[in-house]
Amino acid sequence: MESKTMNLVVPDYIRSIIPYVPGKPIGETQRELGIRKVVKLASNENPLGPSPRAAAAVRKALKDLHRYPDASAYELKLAINRHLGIDPGRIVTGNGSNDVIDLLVRAFCQPGDAIVTSQAAFIAYRICAQIQGVRSLEAPLTPDMRFDLGAIAELVRRDPKARMVFVANPNNPTGTYSSREELRSFLKEMTQIRGGSVLTVLDYAYWEYVTAADLPDPAELLKEFPQVVVLRTFSKIYGLAGLRVGYGVAAPEVIATLDKIRQPFNLNVIALAAGAAALSDKAFVKRAREANIQGMAFWEKGLERLSVPYLPSQGNFLLADVRRGMGKRGSDVYVACLKKGAIFRPVANYGLDGWLRISIGTAAENRFALEVLTAESGRNVKAGRSPRKGSIR
Numbered sequence: 001m002e003s004k005t006m007n008l009v010v011p012d013y014i015r016s017i018i019p020y021v022p023g024k025p026i027g028e029t030q031r032e033l034g035i036r037k038v039v040k041l042a043s044n045e046n047p048l049g050p051s052p053r054a055a056a057a058v059r060k061a062l063k064d065l066h067r068y069p070d071a072s073a074y075e076l077k078l079a080i081n082r083h084l085g086i087d088p089g090r091i092v093t094g095n096g097s098n099d100v101i102d103l104l105v106r107a108f109c110q111p112g113d114a115i116v117t118s119q120a121a122f123i124a125y126r127i128c129a130q131i132q133g134v135r136s137l138e139a140p141l142t143p144d145m146r147f148d149l150g151a152i153a154e155l156v157r158r159d160p161k162a163r164m165v166f167v168a169n170p171n172n173p174t175g176t177y178s179s180r181e182e183l184r185s186f187l188k189e190m191t192q193i194r195g196g197s198v199l200t201v202l203d204y205a206y207w208e209y210v211t212a213a214d215l216p217d218p219a220e221l222l223k224e225f226p227q228v229v230v231l232r233t234f235s236k237i238y239g240l241a242g243l244r245v246g247y248g249v250a251a252p253e254v255i256a257t258l259d260k261i262r263q264p265f266n267l268n269v270i271a272l273a274a275g276a277a278a279l280s281d282k283a284f285v286k287r288a289r290e291a292n293i294q295g296m297a298f299w300e301k302g303l304e305r306l307s308v309p310y311l312p313s314q315g316n317f318l319l320a321d322v323r324r325g326m327g328k329r330g331s332d333v334y335v336a337c338l339k340k341g342a343i344f345r346p347v348a349n350y351g352l353d354g355w356l357r358i359s360i361g362t363a364a365e366n367r368f369a370l371e372v373l374t375a376e377s378g379r380n381v382k383a384g385r386s387p388r389k390g391s392i393r
């Protein structure tokens with residue numbers, strides 16, 4: 001049937017959106033390329049699977065599927081309160097933390113306002129802003145690819161319509177972070193700008209993986225700075241990316257505003273139950289954290305052997321400089337490895353055309369994917385070449 005053209009009126013700021021491109025799914029890769037063995041290290045997921053306690057809670061919750069979810073997320077907030085000591089009145093739930101990012105921009109910005117972040121910051125900030133006709137101001141990265149908080153503060157200072165700052169700590173896709181000292185002095189400066197009315201959103205999606213002692217505990221910053229909003233997710237260490245559970249912590253008046261515009265049932269019955277149960281799964285978190293530390297060390301060594309520089313990362317992924325290490329663009333390495341069954345993540349949409357993001361997998365997945373990358377590099381590392389460290393690490 002021939003479709004008729006509609007004269008749809010789409011605002012320019014919507015028309016110009018470049019949609020988010022997720023990591024390529026395993027099933028799609030198998031279908032398109034006709035290959036069976038596919039390893040996905042492209043979406044910073046937990047390779048160990050979901051928290052077993054969460055999975056048990058999901059099975060139990062199946063009997064309640066005919067009921068609407070608890071819109072107040074009472075049990076989940078109680079579990080967060082037990083876990084972190086945070087008052088339930090300071091928590092907003094989200095369909096993934098991405099939902100909370102969207103809520104924040106919708107609640108506190110109008111078309112023409114601006115959010116401020118960094119180049120190569122997690123891309124959802126920019127997309128959520130653009131959807132609302134809100135501008136994104138991005139400070140350049142420091143030479144060692146970290147957020148330049150001084151430059152971010154300057155952008156806020158200069159633009160009276162800057163309403164909100166987004167700092168991912170650590171950031172995805174760079175894996176780099178801002179230290180306690182840097183963040184505290186930035187937040188102090190922000191309290192001086194426009195009476196401290198500019199919110200600073202600290203995205204702690206990877207907090208449970210962090211090993212650096214000087215990466216600040218978000219609970220400390222929340223106590224000290226009333227304008228801080230902290231984002232947390234169950235998608236990473238708890239292994240619940242497919243369920244979509246996240247939350248934000250902020251001052252009660254911030255939360256009350258977000259709750260006004262939130263879809264009442266933004267978390268379903270299964271997600272609510274799984275999130276609450278996952279928080280008590282300390283053994284799983286420990287196992288996932290240890291596996292990540294080992295997997296990270298495996299990739300660091302592997303990339304050093306290939307003479308591919310990388311950024312030291314505080315997340316469950318790392319960013320490899322394939323342009324310097326292999327003389328190729330990230331998207332070309334991605335396509336070549338995809339054909340051999342290893343899905344990595346090209347990051348040209350972050351302005352990082354020469355880089356490739358690698359999520360940490362299981363030991364077997366890491367071995368297979370490194371073999372694929374090694375073949376693509378054209379280097380014969382088994383021949384006993386001495387590793388050369390890149391200048392970044």
Ligand SMILES: Cc1ncc(COP(=O)(O)O)c(C=O)c1O
Binds near residue numbers: 044099203244245
């Ligand atoms: C820094 C950062 N924030 C937030 C998210 C969104 O996570 P989710 O919506 O699954 O909670 C991600 C996902 O990759 C991320 O890397």
